[in-house]
Amino acid sequence: MSDRKPGVYLCKGCGIGEAVDVGELEKLPASEFKIGTCKTHDALCSDEGVALIKADIDGGDINQAIIGACSHRVMTDKFSFNGTPVIRANLREQVAWSQPAGEEDTQMLAADQVRMAMAQASKTDAPSSSAVQELVQTVMIVGGGITGLTAALEAAKSGHKALLVERSDKLGGWANKWSKRMPHLPPYRGVEENHVGKLIAEVEAHGDITVMTDTMITKTSGAPGKFEVTMAHGGSDKIEMIGAIVVATGWRPYDASKLTHLGYGASPDIVTGVELEDMLGDGKLMRKSDGQKEAKYIAFIQCAGSRDPDHLPYCSSVCCGVSIKQSLQIKRENPDASCYVIFDELRTPGTAEEFYREAQEAGVIFMKGKVKSVGGDMSVVYEDDLLGQEVPLNGLDMIVLATGMVPNSTNPDTEAAEEEMNKYLISDINPAAGVSVAGYTGDTPDPVKRPEESIPPGGSILNLQYRQGPHIPILADGFSDSHYICFPYETRRTGIYTCGPVRRPMDMAESADDAAGAVLKAIQAIRSAGEGASVHPRTGDLSFPKIGHDICTKCRRCTVECPFGAIDEEEDGKPVINESRCRRCGTCMGACPVRTISFDNYSPSMVGDMIKAIDVPDEFEEKPRIIIFACENDAYPALDMAGINRQQWSAYVRVIPVRCLGSVTMLWVSTALESGFDGIMLMGCKSGDDYQCHFIKGSGIAKERMSKVGATLKSMALEEERVQMEEVSIADSHSVAKVINKFAATIGDMDPNPFKGF
């Protein structure tokens, strides 16, 4: 944009006027940046202050507002002018509230804050969005069980066409086998009727839902709003255009043949919970072995495979409730039947506790202990925790193994793709590492297996034609879950959302809710694609990365490092950004060695100019300068809150907020060193197993890049300690000032950067 007309507005309120000489700051725009409009106000956020800015915009005097006042995190609504770019210089939290008033160093900091904002404005344009043309509104749902059926209905009720794809020859999934379901409505005590038939009928009758059974997805390419999905059905291929995708592929029972230690296979009357469902129709339960004798004496073995490091490390959540349901069904047909449930921890969370109570009252016997042996002669020996001794149960009619849920994050009907593609399958997350905080590691070996070992066998569900492989990333324990507690629908493949037991072990009622949640996110992804806007967490951001193809060396770093698999490659290696898959974190920008990836309002040259705009005193002034690239999601708010608490930190520090540490290019580090900065710090979110980076791996990538910066420093004959990375959390508002001051002290002990003044 050639006709940028910036105006600078400086606030004197909230202590800014007392901390710094705003009159001096007012001269900067004209003297250093040839910016003619610069106004001050006692309270810029007041109606009059806002009107002052608005009048200049409406009068055509300015088309960019540079506001030197509070942090950009506050007064966002007041300083918002219909799309006019607003650049904020933080003079309050990070100057007036965190520096001593009236000092020379405070004034120098405030001046630099304004300079950086003006430099930023000189490289900021209102983003020109890239909206998907011919937007497709159809939501494709993969998997026709309870979750998928619900999702299809929810999408249709929301005004979208739904395409329901099922690999088997009929809808209903596992629920077809269930005679009854667990209670989900008050009084939470009785078994409820299985509603899957009703759900299927509703789906089949809905005019906006197309059902395709016996269908596999062989290829998925494109992006939200314009996915192209190839399906194999009846020996031929069919191509459909899809707006967004909900994956509801559910689960498979854990392979009971691996449970020989629990007697599986030793007798036809040792069955799994799923097998028992088939036998629990109307009427009495008969023994499987002869079909003649009624089963009256039945033991349920809980956690058959679950919570077992040799099998499934996790709890399958539903098995306790299922065994209770089956016991109650048996007891209802025959009150004289004896049901023994052998458990380690009985897990009926929430109102399911009432169901447990119902079973206890109905005479189901619950026995806490560990199973020692199960014999083909229909005997179980278990170590009873309460009695402290082994207890035999002999002459059982039936032994039921409550096997767990394995997520269908892969397709069991197909072969795994070749290894080259599979390398992107496994995530880098280990939930068991969750307690390694602040020195406490509970210094015993990790009791839980790494998730690599629990990836279910099979091929890809969607067969994504993405540079980063065919799978939706599979996280801990083999589930396609989100790693975020606050954002369970976070996805690393924008426009594709998982729900139901493929995401986490869950029952029918929760799966139905989960389906609705995932459908909402799918609809949002379509809507955002149509507007050219980002989805969570930078929702509504219209900027997107642009690649200068004349400079691009096809090094492929951006395509490899994108946390969301948004960048594909043409055959010759040329990167192609799929805008509606992109989340605008800028990790590609940070990755690009030739700095040819930029956004309209965020670029290597923009931040480079901000660094250069800072006034670096020469070595004789003995005022070192330190630059901090602070993640705007956590580190920067922590600094703001330190300011709110009136904590002070070194006035030699200049903070530049960044979208994510992943967007920090090494160019900025070298620019800063060449500009005479004495120290550089990257301050961002925790990386590793329990990462807290909002862009999955941005901070981890930054850490990796930083590990290589030592060589660069050496080549410049500079100390390695000058450049550091610090992982902080948003709750470090109490300690972040100390972190800065410690670094400032380290830098202060060193000689000045010899590049100063060059």
Next chain:
Amino acid sequence: MPQGGPKSQTILVVGGGIAGITAAIEAAETGYDVVLLEKSPSLGGRVTKFNRYFPKLCHPTCGLEINYQRIKKNPRVKLMTMCEVTGIAGAKGDYTVSVKRTPRFVNDKCTACGDCKDVSDTAVANAYNYGLDKVKGAYLPHEHAFPMRYVIAPEAIAAGEGDKLKAACKYGAIEPDQKEETFDLNAGAIIWTTGWKPYDAAKLDTYAYNESPDIINNVEMERLAAHDGPTGGKILRPSDNEPAKKVALIQCAGSRDNNHLAYCSRICCLGSLKHAAYVREQYEDAQVDIYYIDIRAHDKLEAFHAKIKNDPQVHFIKSKPGHIKIGEDGRPLVCGERTIDREIYEEPYDLVVLATGMQPSAVKGYKPEVGVMEDEYGFLVPKANGAADGEGIFSAGVASGPLDVSMSVQSATAAALRAIQAVRGS
């Protein structure tokens, strides 16, 4: 529904905790106007008072920050704090909602500069820290408050500080004459996300909650461990501010008990595992004893359970303590019988944390009479099978059942979709 589609397409969300915030922003980001009502002065509800979440031990403010940024950037969300619903009339597509607003005595000109706080001489219980410490009569709810705006406590007005505070404010933000007001809102659908409160530990009459400051509940433990809590994050005995190194965590304090909360509150086991980590993180020589009936660490949270279980200084004792009494040295004594070996114990602790359960906030106060029904515990549940047909009132989060944070967000996202279906017309 009125002919020609709903009269109002606005979605009203009642309660600004994690479920309400989620429902509001998710609906707004799908293109619908939302009014988000919150009874207290700032958003965040229960979770903003948590120190960390299980199992990642990450900070709730991290996700809240993102959500607040989303709200700040989205003009479709209209936030109204210090507001409570007092009545609902009408039907899907056209509800009239009566709202009561409690005075904040501060208007939206407030810049959060803090000048009023500096001149206030009154001290009031700090609601953010469950009254474990005090704040000035003019206060910012906490450092991460959204909206970032001060509140004048009614006590400060009663003490006659109004004029002094008003004079101290350069921005004309203080209005000591504000009165409680009532007004009506129009909405096409309503999502009830009123959340929960900890079960009143004083009702557990054998657990001596009111007899020693060193017997606390689990939400208070969150504040003891938080950097902006009353102890600056050090886990200290409230009685004498000495390090609490021997700690008892009592599960099912009220939950799974027909005399109190018949249901399982789902989160308390995981919460206590987290508390064990807090204590162990601070004190190398700490001892933590967890008294439990069953440890309910569902799905992948089992890994967190396994991890803590592996710590030799954390002991899992299967037993529901019979009573807690105060020993001669003033320390609480936890007394009972171990379920496994039948041994009788009477064990002194520096600190006893009662893992009190979640009780729906809707138990007291107004709750919607249409659209949802209340179960016997006060949870608001759908009338039939989660279907959105018919009525336009929905519930989500702990208002709908004892859920953890992820499940609350999940249910709030689902409720947002169902509210959209109710107002979108066809």
